[in-house]
Amino acid sequence: AIDVATFGETMATVRAEGLIRLGGGMRLSVAGAESNVAIGLARLGHRARWTGLVGDDETGELVLRTLRAEGVDVTHARTDPRGPTGLMLVERRLGELTRVIYHRSGSAASFLGPPDVLPALDPPPRMLHLTGITPALGPGPAAAVRAAAELDVPVCLDVNHRSRLWDRERAANALRPLAPHxxxxxxxxxxxDLLAPAGAATEEERVSALLAAGVAQVVVKRGAAGASAYTSAxxxxxxxxxxxxxxxxxAxxxxxxxxxxxxxxxxxxAGRLDRxxxxxxFAVATPGDWEGLPARSELALLDALPGTTLR
Ligand code: ATP
Incomplete structure (x- = not known):
């Protein structure tokens, strides 16, 4: 049985050594919010399944091969000739400031629909992971997210707002109806605020409103300042x-x-938030979206003293 199933768009990524407009060296990999989560889970020993459409092209093969190599189940993923595999370009612009450029409009993944994802959720996984990116990709992906959210499976959703894909109002209109699921x-x-009801004004009010709507756990990420997790208790x-x-x-x-x-x-x-x-x-301390994610045996490495050599 599958522990966590997820679906969405996974793209080829190109990380430039310098500035993209100056050309030069680049490193090719793959990334997508949902498949990054799937890889992270697989590395920790969980059975993770990713479903999605990639182009009938070499970068699509790279996406599927990479996920397979990472131990992610891609039984229901497939190529689709209607569009190419999406592309993401990454450059370190200034110190720790990174610039990401997307070429994903009209990609194969934007044609994803409910018939592509529902078979991958039968039999039901222990959990389903969705992101707020997928409904921004087009009407088919949005319908797939709605159909999946309505299944009788515990759902995790990461809002993951992408302002290049849609504005905050459209995002809120698509995401707020998912909250009860x-x-x-x-x-x-x-x-x-893109998930909580429009009336809530502070984090406290937004969290309370989501808990009252039946969301069992609300988790707030604060980058280098850490994170908070709330339940009704x-x-x-x-x-x-x-x-x-x-x-x-x-990250x-x-x-x-x-x-x-x-x-x-x-x-x-507390244990979940600690992990x-x-x-x-680990993601922040290593280059790449997912390449440096820990195996289960490596989770304690952050506690090792600086300068430690593992022998
Ligand atoms: P992204 O969209 O880049 O994946 P995000 O905005 O969704 O990131 P963040 O809040 O930046 O997520 O980071 C998620 C978590 O990762 C944080 O709650 C924190 O635990 C960890 N993290 C982020 N930045 C740092 C940092 N500079 N140092 C250590 N841990 C970090």
Missing amino acids: LTVAVASEDEL ETVHRPARPVRVADVVG GDAFVAGYLSGLLDGLGL ATVTGA
């Missing part, structure tokens, strides 16, 4: 784990993988 809601501090705050920043892209996805891993393992709220801040820190 969620078991876990994850958002950055500045994204919580408990509130936990955690600072971020201090690490030297190599690449902040993917949120790594964080979700850690949180869901803790949930699957039966950890309490989430550890996996988030």
Whole structure:
């Protein structure tokens, strides 16, 4: 049986050594918020399934091959000739400031629909992970998210607002109706209003409104300032784990993988948040969206003294 199933768009990514407009060296990989979470979970020993459409092209093969190599189940993923595999370009513009450029409009993934994802959720996984990116990709992906959310499966949703894909009003209109179906809601501090009812004005009010709507766990990410998790019974705050920043892209996805891993393992709220801040820190401390995510045996490495050599 599958522990966590997820679906969405996974793209080829190109990381430039310098500035993209100057040309030069680049490194090719793949990334997508949902598949980053799936890889994070698979590395921790959970059975993760990713479903999606990639183009009938070499970068699509790279996406599927990479996920397979990482131990992610791609039984229901397939190529679709209607569009190419999406492309994401990444450059370090200024110190820790990263610029991401997308070429995803009209991609194969934008043609995803309910018939592509529903078979991948039968038999039902222990959890379903959705992101607020998928409904922004087009009417088919939005319908797929709605249909999946309505299944009788515990759902985690990460708001993941992408302002290049849609504005905040459209995002809120699509995401707020999903709230009653969620078991876990994850958002950055500045994204919580896209999921909570329009009347709520502060984080406290937004969290309370979501808990009252039946969301069992609300998790708020605060980047280098850490994270908070709320249930109707408990509130936990955690600072971020201090690490030297190599690449902040993917921290949120790594964080979700850690949180869901803790949930699957039966950890309490504090234990889940602790694991989430550890996996988030791994993503930040290593280059790439997911490449540096920990295996289960590596979770304690952040506690090792600086300068430690593992022999
Ligand atoms: P992204 O969209 O880049 O994946 P996000 O905005 O969704 O990121 P963040 O809030 O930036 O998510 O990061 C998620 C978690 O990762 C944080 O709650 C924190 O635990 C960890 N994290 C983020 N930045 C840092 C940092 N500089 N140092 C240590 N941990 C960090």
